[in-house]
Amino acid sequence: MSNVREVCLSLSDVEEMILGFERKYGISSTEFFRDEKIRQELPEDDVFSWDAAIYHRLALRETYREVHGAYLNQLGHSSTEARPDKEKQEELLAA
């Protein structure tokens, strides 16, 4: 039996990690991500963790966009489907 543990990250977990690295090294994540020289000067373990946190943030933002987009889409459909019933009810009430 494997004792593998799963940890599911939230956006706030990831934001906290990223902020921790930005404070520790006094640079933004954009500078870290783009500047090869800076990356090479930092400890490899921190480069790994910071990079991973940035990828997690991208993934979570993308997931949020997809879920939010699907929600808005569904909302649009349900409101057009619901309108006739609502209108019918209003007509009945008016009558």
Added chain:
Amino acid sequence: MPGPTDDYFAFKRWFEPAHAALKLPPDCTESEGGPRLIYSNQYTWVLEWLLVFRNPDSYIRIREQFAKRSRLALSRRIQFAYHYGPIHKSDEKGMPIRQSDDPLFVRIDNVGLAVHLHPENDPKAHIPQEKIKGLVLEDVDTFDFVKAAFRHRQNGMPIERELGYRIR
């Protein structure tokens, strides 16, 4: 190869039974209760696994990060670091802390640079693939690395021999 990297679930299905089948030496313990799979969505995850040995104190630390490159349908391994070396310093929880010039037995990683190897006699050196014979660094599997370290500890043979490489 680092197992199936298509997505988190495929990787987990491969990793869990392989991990369960691994027989740890009696002097070896897994820190934090075992490997951790840290994920944020189906395509983005990290494996962290720390194995600690006693007398003499040493450790193996496995870290792999998987994600989708933009526009690709499946994930791939983005970064990895396989480290095996003596423990020099630990934090308050007993976790090994590593400085880049600490002695080690071997480290293979692609963090900050193309895949390279840190050899036992010069931990700060980054030996690129072109100078390594007999081993494709990118293809080293987590379990191959861990088992090679177990053998090195058990029989005292050089780690180069256990992993099957030579530096040109």
